[in-house]
Amino acid sequence: MGPFVPDIITNEMNLVVAFLLGIAFGAVLEQAGFSSSRRLAGLFYGYDFTVLRVFFTAAVTAMLGVIFLGYFGYLDTDIIYVNPMFLGPAIVGGAIMGVGFILGGYCPGTSIVAASIGKKDAIAFVSGGILGVFVFGELFPLYDGFYASGALGPIRVFDSLGMSQGVFVLLLILVAVGAFAATTWIEKRVNPESPARAWPRRAHALAGAGLVALGIVALFIPDRKTLLVDESRSAEFQRSHPIAMMTADELAFRIIDRDPRLVIVDVRTALDSTATILPGSVNIPPGALFGKQYAGLLGMRHEERVFVDRDGSAARNAAFLALRLGYDNVRVLEGGVAAVDSTILGFTPSHPPRSRDEADTFRFRTEAKPVLAQMIREYRARASAPPPAVKKISGGC
Amino acid sequence: MNTKYMNPYLAGVLLGLVLLLTIYLTGRGLGASGALKSVVVAGVQTASPNHLESSPFYREFAGAHEGSPLKQWLVFEVAGVLFGGFLSGVVSRRLTWVTEKGPRATTGLRMVMAVLGGALFGAGAQFARGCTSGAALSGMAVLSSGGFLTMIAIFGSGYLVAYFFRRLWI
Numbered sequence: 001m002g003p004f005v006p007d008i009i010t011n012e013m014n015l016v017v018a019f020l021l022g023i024a025f026g027a028v029l030e031q032a033g034f035s036s037s038r039r040l041a042g043l044f045y046g047y048d049f050t051v052l053r054v055f056f057t058a059a060v061t062a063m064l065g066v067i068f069l070g071y072f073g074y075l076d077t078d079i080i081y082v083n084p085m086f087l088g089p090a091i092v093g094g095a096i097m098g099v100g101f102i103l104g105g106y107c108p109g110t111s112i113v114a115a116s117i118g119k120k121d122a123i124a125f126v127s128g129g130i131l132g133v134f135v136f137g138e139l140f141p142l143y144d145g146f147y148a149s150g151a152l153g154p155i156r157v158f159d160s161l162g163m164s165q166g167v168f169v170l171l172l173i174l175v176a177v178g179a180f181a182a183t184t185w186i187e188k189r190v191n192p193e194s195p196a197r198a199w200p201r202r203a204h205a206l207a208g209a210g211l212v213a214l215g216i217v218a219l220f221i222p223d224r225k226t227l228l229v230d231e232s233r234s235a236e237f238q239r240s241h242p243i244a245m246m247t248a249d250e251l252a253f254r255i256i257d258r259d260p261r262l263v264i265v266d267v268r269t270a271l272d273s274t275a276t277i278l279p280g281s282v283n284i285p286p287g288a289l290f291g292k293q294y295a296g297l298l299g300m301r302h303e304e305r306v307f308v309d310r311d312g313s314a315a316r317n318a319a320f321l322a323l324r325l326g327y328d329n330v331r332v333l334e335g336g337v338a339a340v341d342s343t344i345l346g347f348t349p350s351h352p353p354r355s356r357d358e359a360d361t362f363r364f365r366t367e368a369k370p371v372l373a374q375m376i377r378e379y380r381a382r383a384s385a386p387p388p389a390v391k392k393i394s395g396g397c
Numbered sequence: 398m399n400t401k402y403m404n405p406y407l408a409g410v411l412l413g414l415v416l417l418l419t420i421y422l423t424g425r426g427l428g429a430s431g432a433l434k435s436v437v438v439a440g441v442q443t444a445s446p447n448h449l450e451s452s453p454f455y456r457e458f459a460g461a462h463e464g465s466p467l468k469q470w471l472v473f474e475v476a477g478v479l480f481g482g483f484l485s486g487v488v489s490r491r492l493t494w495v496t497e498k499g500p501r502a503t504t505g506l507r508m509v510m511a512v513l514g515g516a517l518f519g520a521g522a523q524f525a526r527g528c529t530s531g532a533a534l535s536g537m538a539v540l541s542s543g544g545f546l547t548m549i550a551i552f553g554s555g556y557l558v559a560y561f562f563r564r565l566w567i
Contacts, residue, residue, distance in 0.1 A: 003424030014423055015473045022477020023484070024415045025427055030485035032408035033400070037497045037511075041566045043552075044559035050405045055534065057409025058416060062538035065417035074421070081425040083527060083536045085543035090532075093524025094550020096517050101555045102562050104514015105497070108522065109429035109478065109530040111515065116479045117486030120496040121511040128515025129430070133437045136520040140454040147524060152542070160542040168540070180406075207406065394461070395425030395535075396526060 001292050002075045003393060026113050035114040037105030037121055044102060047191040049183040056176040063169060064214055071224050076291045081395030087150030104128065166219035173215035177208040225290055232324035233317065241323045243316070246306050246331045248339040249361060252368050255279055255375065263297065263305045267318040268337075276337050276345070278308060279379035286318045289325060293391065298327045305329060311336040344368055345376075401489075416538055425470070426535025430522035432475035434458065438466040471531075499566035510565055525550070 005014050032054050033039045042048025070077035101107060106114060106125045114122030140147070158168035184204075231237055254262045255278065264281035271283065284294050298305060305327070309315040312335050319332045333339065347369050353359035402408075419427055438458050442449050449455045462469055486492045498507035522528040525547045527536070533551060536544015 002421040005423045009422060014470060015468070017422060018470045018473040019477040019480075021415060021419045021422075021427070022474035022479075023481035024418075024477075025412070025474070026478035026481025026483075027485040028408055028411045028415060028481075029478070030482040030491070031403040031489065032405060032412070033402035035482060035486065035491065036400075038499065038566065039402075041499075044555050045563065045567050047567070050402070053405035054409040054412060055529075057406050058412035059534060059537035061410050061413025062416040062420070062534075063540060065413065066420060066538060069417075069421060079424060080420055080539060082539045082541045083426075083532055083543045085541070085546065086524075086526060087546075089524040089526070090543055090546045091550045093521040093526075094547045095554040096521030097525065097528060097547075098521075098551045098554025098556075099558050100514040100517030100521060101551065102514070102558050103510045103565070104518060105511065105566070106514070106518075107429070107529040108433060108518060109427075109528065112429060112475055112478045113482035114497075116482035117491050118494045120494065121498065121507055124508050124511035125515035125518075126433075128512035128517075129433045129519035130436055130440075130515075131512070132516030132519025132521075133430075133434050133523060134441075135516065136523045137437065137441070137452060137454040140452065144453060155542045156540050157542045157545045158540060165540065393424030396428070396431065396461075396531070 001073060001295065002069070003080060005393065007292075025109075026116065029110060029113045030117065034110040035117050035119065035122075037114065037119070040107075040110060041102070041105050042191075045190075046186050049187050052183055053180060056179060060173055060176055060211065063172075064218060067165070067169065067218050067221065071221050073224065078291055079392045081393045082154035082156070083396060084154045085150070085152040086148070087152060089147055089150060092146075166221065170212075170215040170219045173211050177211060180204070180208065228290070228324050229317075229321060232320040237324065238320055241320065243319050243323070244331050245334040247334055248343045249364065251278075251306060251308075251333055252340060252344045252372055253364070256368055256371050261303050263300070263303050265298075265305055265307045265318070265322075266337075267307060267309050267314055275310075276341055276376060277380055278337065278340070279375045281308065286314070286321065289318065289321055298322060303329065304331060306331045306333055308333040309336050311338045340372075344372055400491075413538075416535065420535075420538065423470075426531065426538060427474065428471050428527060428531030428535065429475055429478070430519065430528040430531060431469070431471040433519055434523070435462075435466045435469050435472045442466060499564070501567070502565050507565065510562075 005011070009017060029035070033050055034054070039048050040051055043051040066075065066077065066080075069075035097107070104111070104121075104125045106122055108126075108129055111122045111125040111129070115126055156165070158165045161168065163171075181204075251264075255264075262280070264278050266278065266281040266283045267286050268275070268283065269285050271277065282294070282297060288294060289298070305322070307315040307319040307322070307330065309318070312332065315332050315336060319330045322330050335343075344365055347362075347365040349362050349366075353362045403411075416427055419425070438449070438455055441455060449459070458466065483492075496504050496507055498504065502510075518528060522532075525532050526543070527533070527547065529548070529551060532544055533548035534544075537548065538544075
């Protein structure tokens with residue numbers, strides 16, 4: 001499941017990956033003609049809409065790709081970088097950049113590409129860019145308040161507009177296809193040498209229709225997580241994937257015995273200082289089961305995972321979800337941590353044992369009670385940190 | 398110069414795939430202006446480390462980026478862009494040494510405007526936390542509101558002022 005940084009692709013390796021991806025980026029931009037300031041500026045004067053076509057197509061392609069990869073579980077879309085919104089600065093910064101585009105004829109990315117093939121004006125632009133950043137930095141105290149204002153975090157555009165992701169993507173595709181048609185019409189009238197004149201209309205209509213079709217498919221893609229949770233809770237799934245319960249006695253025994261094959265997954269979300277924390281347990285809130293963070297822990301072949309919660313109900317759901325996600329060797333602690341509290345830690349025999357088995361059980365519990373209590377105290381002293389928040393990828397420009 | 402460029406829709410799909418691959422592998426999108434900032438920070442650091450310490454702008458950079466300012470993802474990516482563009486120029490026989498400008502503009506005017514335009518872009522990208530590649534394009538790919546707003550602001554403002562600078566281009 002992507003992204004593969006930082007576990008499979010180390011931070012150092014990531015720099016090499018960046019270089020290689022940059023080569024592809026630069027090559028495509030140059031092939032598209034973004035190494036020409038006149039061509040770029042043509043967008044604003046109606047004689048060359050290449051920028052619009054490339055930009056919109058690229059955005060829609062990548063957007064659909066992220067959605068589909070996320071849906072099929074190939075990309076953990078919870079941790080990818082989403083650039084944050086700074087309301088005022090985005091508008092003001094964008095406005096300044098727009099003027100820069102008209103005056104300079106480039107944007108930073110395209111200026112690098114153009115400079116690479118020897119456009120002197122692009123080299124001037126890059127130099128200007130460095131100068132601009134420097135002056136910005138020197139005058140920073142004048143607007144540092146404004147710079148940090150309007151911080152709304154990594155909000156998504158469909159949320160801001162109050163619609164679902166699918167509806168927004170479809171609308172965007174419709175706008176894009178409409179814009180392609182309209183600008184082709186404009187370009188043919190403004191520019192007699194427009195490259196658009198050479199293209200067959202049939203191919204365009206097909207491509208446009210194909211794109212809209214993809215958008216409609218994306219519209220009906222249900223949220224993957226909801227889908228998986230619903231499936232894991234269906235009666236037939238649970239019937240065909242029975243889970244063996246584990247008694248508090250067995251768990252206590254294996255904890256004291258320090259069974260190396262045991263993995264305790266604690267799915268409680270609100271642990272206070274009085275809650276019993278089982279030694280060796282890992283606190284995984286159910287939402288984190290979908291992502292990459294604990295995939296290694298949950299996927300270990302020869303280990304047995306027992307899901308625990310306060311009293312058993314939430315752990316059952318989490319366990320079935322884990323099964324649905326493809327993890328195996330999953331069990332549930334019967335009665336939850338409450339059962340451990342009452343039957344082991346709070347064990348006081350209410351009557352003499354009525355059979356050999358019961359005598360053994362009572363003896364075990366009597367001996368286990370102080371040992372387990374001590375282990376719990378020691379574990380709590382060592383592991384006092386709250387569960388780590390899901391680590392998101394940082395990015396930015 | 399060979400101006401037979403690739404079909405823009407094809408180029409757009411390829412560009413989208415490169416961006417998608419980037420997000421898939423690294424979890425982040427493409428960018429460009431951040432590399433300019435890295436160069437500035439590295440320059441200031443070399444010329445006057447004291448100045449670096451005393452300015453909140455440079456301190457913020459140091460806080461968000463561990464290690465040397467030039468050993469950053471975007472710097473390596475932009476180095477790749479430079480190389481990739483060059484390769485494409487070689488293959489398509491577009492290597493040149495000219496100042497591109499509109500028919501009514503002088504070379505001198507064009508060069509001055511290029512520097513000015515670059516400076517505005519450099520400064521604007523600081524406010525918006527990115528440029529057309531980093532904030533707008535990559536932002537749109539992950540459906541960020543910041544990305545869309547920045548894009549609208551860039552192109553909206555461009556259209557508003559285009560008329561007044563038409564002598565540069567047409």
